[in-house]
Amino acid sequence: MxxxxxxxxxxxxxxxxxxxxxxxxxxxxxxxxxxxxxxxxxxxxxxxxxxxxxxxxxxxxxxxxxxxxxxxxxxxxxxxxxxxxxxxxxxxxxxxxxxxxxxxxFLFPNWDAVLHFFSAGMLGAVGFMLVNFMTGIEKLNLRLSPGFVSFFAFCFALTSGVVWEIYEFMADGILGTNMQKFITFEGEMLIGREAVRDTMEDLIVDALGSLLIVLIGYFYLRRKRVVELEKNPELELSE
Missing domain, CATH: 1.20.58 (Methane Monooxygenase Hydroxylase; Chain G, domain 1)
Known part of the structure; x- marks a missing residue:
């Protein structure tokens, strides 16, 4: 306390x-x-x-x-x-x-990638918390497999990353900002593949960060389910 x-x-x-x-x-x-x-x-x-x-x-x-x-x-x-x-x-x-x-x-080239990896992991954890909250509602009476819970957490984290990229794209278009870093610090406007590099790298890092947390969460839930099954053999171990 x-x-x-x-x-x-x-x-x-x-x-x-x-x-x-x-x-x-x-x-x-x-x-x-x-x-x-x-x-x-x-x-x-x-x-x-x-x-x-x-x-x-x-x-x-x-x-x-x-x-x-x-x-x-x-x-x-x-x-x-x-x-x-x-x-x-x-x-x-x-x-x-x-x-x-x-x-x-701009001062640290990998700053954005580190933050996206960090945020994706955090959102993956939030995905697990959401499922825990929903299954805690008595009226729903849900009992979900570790695989499904992990899949939901991964989709939640990755979708959140996509929504953020949409927000950046709209802000750049409407307000003339440079959230997607399609303009260099020297004022040069990128074209072609380089123009979308920041967005795609962010999404790839989001996927990797959320996948790491989801795998950790999956094996934790799987182990927890095995322990529950040992204590109460009547429960079915569903995957």
Missing amino acids: KNEGRLTKGKNLLLGIVFILLVASIIFAVYMFFQAPEEATGIEGERMKSDYILMILQCTFGALVIFLPQRVENHFEIDIPNVIEIIYIIFLFLAIYLGEVRNFY
Whole structure:
């Protein structure tokens, strides 16, 4: 209980710090938007108006969804482990504040791939949690095989990645941003295969990250089912 209390305090502190950073970044981006040029001027490291639009969009999104786990807990009356929430907040910090505001996506070439692998694994875990929540509803009386649960978790994680890529594509088209990185840091517009490389690499990494977590989850559930069967031979081991 003591450790859980410390985790809760640490989670709330971390949430407050990241939220303040995101709000401060929104204010900064709005101010810089009016100072930035419409097009690249050739100055190394200079950001254009579209870059600040993207920063405002991402930070606003982050400031809203950072409270999503709490709202899910309150609405559905479920308990999300503090560790999962802390990982979620850290991910938002890495992806939005460091990635977008501090420009880590361009400073570190593999930053995007690492975050997609990380997020895919996290979404795979969320997929398992969703199934656990649904099977916990007495009226449904569901008993699903480890294979099906794992397949659902994989599809959930990969579909979430696809939805995110659709969001990036629409934002780039409507707001003129560069979320899909089809324009280099030097202002060169990519064409052909290179133009879709970022999107396809993200989806491939999403698939690999979610597959890793799903395999771990599958063998854990399979082992758990075997133990249940040993204790209660009347249960059928379904695959």
